[in-house]
Amino acid sequence: MKHIRNMSITKKMILICLNICLIPLIVGFFVIFKIYVARLNEHTMEFAQAFNAQITANLNHVIQDYEGISKSVLVDNELFFYSEKTQRSVTELVRDNESIQRVLFRITTLQPKVKTVSILMHNGDFIHTGSKGLKINQTAFYEKPWVKGLDQSTENFYVVPAHKADYWNSRTNELVITFVRKIMSSGMKYRGALMIDIDPASVIVLSEEYENAKQKYDIEIRIEDSAGNILYDTRLMDDPTQWQDESMTAPAFGDDYIALEQQSETLGLTVYTAIPKESLNLEEKYVRLMTILVVLLCGVIVVLIVVPISSALTSRLVKVSYGMRQMKNGKYITLPNYESSDELGMLVSSYNYMVHEMEQLIEKVYVAELVKKDSEIAALQNQINPHMLFNTLEVIRMKSLCNGDPVVSKMIFLLAKMFRTMLDSSKKNHRIRDELIYAEEFMRLQNLQSTDQFCFTYDIDALLLDILCIPVLFQPLLENCIEHGRRDKSERLNIKITGKAEGEIAIFQVCDDGRGMDEESLALTRRRLEKARQITDPLLHSEIGGSQNIGLINILRRLRLADERCSDLDILYSNSSGTCIEFRMRIRMCLDEGL
Known part of the structure; x- marks a missing residue:
């Protein structure tokens, strides 16, 4: 803040103009950016839901296709008749195998995505065929855990999670999923199973638009069965060497992904679609970068406009400032x-x-x-020699003592002290303490004249006793109380001076319990004081009210001459219970505390 206060007016104006122009601009772009990001997130969620819905719909369609194929094979008369036979001749066995082989071959022909089709009967008969000359190694095939438990499954149609096709004659590490249809006799006894091996990727059928989006945003897809076993996983399909067995599960997607899930209509499969937030943030980062560049460009344009205008406007102010500095140096x-x-x-x-x-x-x-x-x-030149005055008063005082008049002697003694105090008040360090001494001497002199009819007290903060003040401050106010406050000469008059500090201002009150002023006199006095505040020429003060209220006006005038900004005098109240005068002055300590 200090550095800003010391800046030139030109730089301050440039800074203010830049703030006025750039802050709304930055806030506006920030709001637009936030709205765009919010809309982008909404669009992303809508896209992810549509993407997931298409994958699920395609999966349902694939399941229905293979369920229909397996049913058509199951209800084939030759296969059903074959499953019911218990004893066959060699001729019948050859003929039946050829018939079933034709059925299986028809499946691989109609469904190019099918890798192998096989039938395993309860009596151990095994018939299979495969596309592109694939053959199944029966020994390796029988070792598969899911093959051993074919007769234990409670479902007639189900899918085996992804597993390695290491039972093919090529001994490949390729991953496949297997649709299984149990073959039941007319008496609902297990007679065998039809198994169709397909590539897991064949269940993911996407339109060109969604396929491009999948590549652009690196979308991951996972399909699991009800037990959490994986049928398809984008990351694992890209690297089959990570695969362990058909019961392999994958960890859940973390907070770095926007993940959605949906259930298939059959087989209890769950489709997960996960979009990495980092890939989505690329567009957000691009928009943020463009927003920053636009703000910077606008800032440069604003600077190019503001600087010349501010310099032109402040050139005259700079010249005025130069003139003021020269004035300070006396030029x-x-x-x-x-x-x-x-x-x-x-x-x-x-x-x-x-x-x-x-x-x-x-x-x-x-x-x-x-x-x-x-x-x-x-x-x-016209001043009386104070030593001659004091010597004369002392001679008169001694004469009165010799004549047996101690009261007159006391009065002369007090008068001499008051003269000495008044003459000493010309020194610079005149304090409230000195004024109180002068006021006490004045009141003692008045009590000698009026046989103790005045009770004078004061209550002033100790801090205020040594502050500087103008000479003869309290005495005119005390004289005012005596002249205008006494109801009659027989009644005692109480006068009290109070003083307190409020910040750097000292507040004094001179109050009595005399007869006070009527409303008309009080209003007139206050108008004269207000007029005295407004007149600054000392020669015009005689026009305020002649000799009326001269004591109050004199004190107000001298207070404001000493410090016009912080000094004032006013009548707080004046009624039948008494009068109270208040004046204020700045607290200034003595220049030399030893005086």
């Missing part, structure tokens, strides 16, 4: 007037007028100082 220079009526033109005109007025005021002050010095010399 009063005028600036060339601008032919414009805007605020800056008025400022230059006002500055030139101020320079002219100050030159005249300096000349007036110089003349006034000469007059003041002449007046002081004349006053000093």
Whole structure:
């Protein structure tokens, strides 16, 4: 903040203009960016749901196809008749095998995605065929755990999770899934099973649009059965060497993916679609980058516009500032007037007028100082020698003592002390403490004249006793209380001075319990005080109210001459219960605490 305060007006204006222009711009682009990202996320979720729905629909279609194929084979008369036979001749066996072989061959022909089709009967007969000359090694095939448990399954049609086709004659590591249809006799006894091996990827059928999106966003697809075993997994299909067995499961997708799932209509399969957030964030990063570039470009344009305009507007202010600095060094220079009526033109005109007025005021002050010095010399020449005055009063006091009049002697003694205090008040460090001493002497003198009819007390914060003040501050107010507050000479009058500090301001109150003023006199006095505040020329103070309220006006005038900004005097109240005068002044400590 200090660095900003010390900046030139041109730089401050440029900074303000940039803030006014760029902050709304940045906020606007930020809001637009956030709205775009929110819409992008909504679109992404809609796309992911549609993508997942298409995969699930295609999976349902594939399942229905192979379920229909297996049923058509099962209800084939020759195969059904073959499954019911218990004893066959060699001729019948050959003929039946050839018939079934034709059925299986027809399946591989009609469904190019089928790798192998096989039938395993309960009596151990095994018939199979495969596309592209694939053959099954029966020994390796029988070792498969899922083959050993064919007769134990409770489902008539089901799918075996992905597993290695290492029972083919090629001993390949290729992964396949197997659709199994149990063959039951008319008495619902297990007679065998029809098994169809297909590539797991063949169950994922996507349109060209979705296939392109899958490649672009690196979408991962996983299909699991109800036990969590994997039928298809994008990552594992790309690297079959990671595959362990047909009961292999995969970990759940983490927070780095947007994952959706949906159930198939049959077989209890679950389709998972996972889109990496990082691939989606690429577009968001691109938009963010473009937003930043646009903001920077707009910022450069704003700077190119703001800097020349600000420099042109502040050039006259800079010249006024230069003139003020020269004025501080005592050089009063005028600036060339601008032919414009805007605020800056008025400022230059006002500055030139101020320079002219100050030159005249300096000349007036110089003349006034000469007059003041002449007046002081004349006053000093007419001043009574204080030592002669004190010596004379002391002679009178001793004379009264010799004549047996101690009261007069006491009065003369107090009067001499008051004169001494008044004469000493010309020194710079005149304090509230000195004023209280002067006030006490004045009240003692009044009590000697009026036989103790006045009770004078004061309650002032100790901090205020040593602050500087103008001379003869309390005495005129005390005299006011005595002159205008007494109801009659027989009644005792109580007068109290209080003082407290509020921040850097000292507040004093002089209150009595006398008769007070009527409303008309109080309003008139307050109007005179307000008029005294407004008149700054000392020569015009005689026009305020003549000799009326001269004590209050005199104190107000001297307080405001000492410090016009912080000093004031007012009547808090004046009624039948008494009068209270309050005045304020700045707290200023003594220059030399030893005095």
